[in-house]
Amino acid sequence: MCGIVGLYAKRDTISERLGTLLAEMLVQMGDRGPDSAGVALYRGAGQGKKLSARVADDAQRAALVETAREQIGCSAQVLGAHVLLTGEVGPQTVAWLAQHCPQADVMSVGERIEIYKEAMHPDDFVSRYDLGAVRGSHALGHTRMATESAVTTQGSHPFSTGQDLCLVHNGSLSNHNRLRAQLERAGLQFKTENDSEVAAGYLAHRLSEGDSLADALSAALEDLDGFYTFAIGTREGFAVLRDPIACKPAVLAETDDWVAMASEYRAIARLPGATEARVWEPEPGQIYTWEREAA
Amino acid sequence: MTTFDLNDGVRALNAHLHGEVTGELSAVNPAGRHAVAVGATGAHSVSIDGNVGYYCGGMNQLADIEVRGNAGPGLAENIMSGRVHVRGDASQYCAATGHGGLVVVDGNASSRCGISMKGVNVVVRGNVGHMSAFMAQKGCLVVCGDAGDALGDSLYEARLYVRGSVASLGADCVQKPMEAEHLDELGALLHEAGVTGVDPAEFTRYGSARKLYHFDIDNASDY
Numbered sequence: 001m002c003g004i005v006g007l008y009a010k011r012d013t014i015s016e017r018l019g020t021l022l023a024e025m026l027v028q029m030g031d032r033g034p035d036s037a038g039v040a041l042y043r044g045a046g047q048g049k050k051l052s053a054r055v056a057d058d059a060q061r062a063a064l065v066e067t068a069r070e071q072i073g074c075s076a077q078v079l080g081a082h083v084l085l086t087g088e089v090g091p092q093t094v095a096w097l098a099q100h101c102p103q104a105d106v107m108s109v110g111e112r113i114e115i116y117k118e119a120m121h122p123d124d125f126v127s128r129y130d131l132g133a134v135r136g137s138h139a140l141g142h143t144r145m146a147t148e149s150a151v152t153t154q155g156s157h158p159f160s161t162g163q164d165l166c167l168v169h170n171g172s173l174s175n176h177n178r179l180r181a182q183l184e185r186a187g188l189q190f191k192t193e194n195d196s197e198v199a200a201g202y203l204a205h206r207l208s209e210g211d212s213l214a215d216a217l218s219a220a221l222e223d224l225d226g227f228y229t230f231a232i233g234t235r236e237g238f239a240v241l242r243d244p245i246a247c248k249p250a251v252l253a254e255t256d257d258w259v260a261m262a263s264e265y266r267a268i269a270r271l272p273g274a275t276e277a278r279v280w281e282p283e284p285g286q287i288y289t290w291e292r293e294a295a
Numbered sequence: 296m297t298t299f300d301l302n303d304g305v306r307a308l309n310a311h312l313h314g315e316v317t318g319e320l321s322a323v324n325p326a327g328r329h330a331v332a333v334g335a336t337g338a339h340s341v342s343i344d345g346n347v348g349y350y351c352g353g354m355n356q357l358a359d360i361e362v363r364g365n366a367g368p369g370l371a372e373n374i375m376s377g378r379v380h381v382r383g384d385a386s387q388y389c390a391a392t393g394h395g396g397l398v399v400v401d402g403n404a405s406s407r408c409g410i411s412m413k414g415v416n417v418v419v420r421g422n423v424g425h426m427s428a429f430m431a432q433k434g435c436l437v438v439c440g441d442a443g444d445a446l447g448d449s450l451y452e453a454r455l456y457v458r459g460s461v462a463s464l465g466a467d468c469v470q471k472p473m474e475a476e477h478l479d480e481l482g483a484l485l486h487e488a489g490v491t492g493v494d495p496a497e498f499t500r501y502g503s504a505r506k507l508y509h510f511d512i513d514n515a516s517d518y
Contacts, residue, residue: 246406246424249368249386265346265367266327275345279365281386281405284425 002157002170003029003143004250005267006231006238008259008290009136014272018043019134021271023126025260026141028267030122033143036156037125038117040166040233043136045112049089052114053097053104054082054153064101072096080128081153082107082116105154105191110164112137112235117156137292140233142168148176149194159200162207164235169196170263171248173226199224203232217241217287229282231261237291246284253277259290301325308332312339312358327367332360335377352379355396371398374415387424390417393434399488406443409436412453418488428455429465437484439493447501455501456481458493469504 005025009015019041026037044050051074055061064083068076074087085093089109097104108115116129122143126132142157149155158166173179176195179202184190188201202224206216213234220230221244229248232239240261242250253260253268255277260268268274282288298321299308308322312335322343325331329348332341335358343351346364352371358378362370365383374393384402391407393415400408400417406424409417409431418437425443428436431453441459448465454477455468464470473496481495 246387251367251386264327264348265365266329266348269326269346279346280384284406 001032001145001147003032003263003267004168004170004229004231004261005029005141005263006139006168006233006240006259006261007271008138008238009257010259011257014258015137016135018136018139019131021258022134022139022141023131024270025262025267026122026126026131026143028270029141029143029263032263033145034121035146035151036117036119036142036144036153037122038115038142038144038156038158038168039129039131040108040140040158040168041114041116041134041136042112042138042164042233042235043114043134045137048087049109049111050114051085051089051093051109052079052082052107052116053085053101054107054117055101055104056081056153057103060101060103064104067100071100079114079130080116081118084114106160108158108160108164108166110235113160113164113166113233115158115160115166117142117153117158119151119153119156137236138233138238140166140168140231140238148172148196149192152192154192155194155197157196158233159194159197161200161204161232164233165203165207165213166233167196167200167203168231169199170229170250171227171243173199173224173228175225179223195226199228199230213239214287214289221285229263234291236293237289239290240282240288242282242284242286244285250282251279252282252288253279261288296321298323301328301331305329305331305333308341309334312336312341325362325364329367332358335360338377346383352398355379365402366400370400371396371415374398384421385419389419390415393417395434397484397487403440409434409453412436416484416487418484418490420490422459425462426465428453428468431455435480435484437481437488437498439490447503449507450501450503452503454480456484456495456498457501458498461499461501464501467504467507468501471500471502473498473500 065076074085157168173195176198229250302324317337320341325345327348333353339358341360348367350369352360356375360379362381366385368386370385370389371379374396376396380399385400385404388407389404390398391410400419403421408423408427410429412431414433422440428447432451438457442461444462445465447468
């Protein structure tokens with residue numbers, strides 16, 4: 001089943017409460033996806049690049065934090081089972097991690113994005129990652145009920161699809177094995193058997209080939225077979241897309257203060273001003289985007 | 296008037312609706328909750344103040360249910376009788392498999408509105424999405440706005456009245472002439488739904504061509 005939420009702040013009053021509001025949305029979707037939870041948080045503009053990596057082992061996580069500044073010139077902090085590296089982050093950082101901390105599972109790289117995810121009930125996830133303290137411009141979240149692959153942290157969402165980009169998915173793709181093979185021939189690597197990772201890889205591939213996000217999503221409508229509601233995070237905003245059959249639910253709502261999307265309205269109902277929001281169901285096969293101007 | 300605060304859950308309201316004491320009820324703070332006012336068995340009058348989630352008004356018998364907001368998927372699913380009226384929009388498969396009664400949506404209904412309807416009448420002031428009235432068997436779907444793709448696919452004997460455009464007709468669904476009996480039927484439905492200022496003559500009727508009813512020897516090679 002799975003639950004998707006997204007919140008985009010139009011005003012500082014919402015940015016300051018972003019984590020609290022997102023946490024409530026995620027908890028509301030807990031019974032749509034009780035086996036795993038994950039978030040993509042967009043915050044901290046102008047502070048250099050960031051890399052979030054999951055390091056399950058406590059000692060290895062502590063060791064990475066200890067050596068990060070000296071060895072790779074990044075500051076490091078621990079959030080749950082993840083380490084967030086900030087500074088001169090790039091491909092060299094990913095390569096260093098692969099060599100010196102192979103247990104580190106890179107979740108996201110970008111100027112603003114930070115992805116955290118766990119095979120954990122959404123209620124527990126919200127507490128462990130202290131989401132209530134998060135301030136930021138926008139965020140996506142996902143609660144998973146695994147149908148296409150194992151209940152693992154790697155199989156949970158969001159999936160990173162390039163720098164500052166991520167995807168969360170509710171649904172199931174029927175042609176993911178064929179698409180995975182095609183994308184692997186094009187050089188992409190996948191970590192799981194998860195169908196959503198293929199969708200993320202597909203978008204990453206299209207973007208690397210020069211597509212705009214809108215072009216990549218239009219192509220996805222042609223090439224991805226199955227059911228999906230996607231929310232896609234970008235550095236400056238987010239996009240929502242439902243497949244042409246539109247079996248998987250989605251609700252959008254907008255006020256002067258925020259834009260929100262969710263699998264169900266009850267995730268939106270507790271946002272400030274929700275009762276006065278414009279609420280509507282996204283049309284099948286139509287791309288919806290919200291973006292602020294790049295800083 | 297008895298008021299139920301749905302922040303305390305939906306069970307008290309639903310239990311009351313399953314009982315024999317009828318009267319006017321109010322439900323506040325629905326906040327998108329599921330299964331609000333489901334399974335009513337008597338002529339209750341229920342007003343719900345806000346947006347509801349899945350399956351509101353499902354299996355309704357005799358009750359008059361008004362939602363002052365939007366409704367999620369499965370509104371009035373399998374309704375038997377009575378009335379469910381949504382002031383806002385309704386999500387997918389509104390009034391699915393409904394056997395009787397009336398469902399009114401003041402806004403838009405999305406995909407699969409009236410799927411497999413079996414006698415319910417549905418009046419939508421706005422638009423309906425794709426695959427509406429799929430396999431609909433009996434009853435009327437009235438759309439004052441536009442209909443999406445594949446309207447009435449594999450339709451049986453339900454009658455479809457659309458005032459605006461139809462993106463495409465589904466298999467075996469065809470346009471049919473508006474006779475006097477259809478104008479009368481549509482006029483009565485619009486009146487019952489409280490829709491004013493709309494002339495039944497502005498609607499087009501669609502129904503089944505009945506070509507899918509019987510085995511056709513010309514299609515033998517497809518089997």
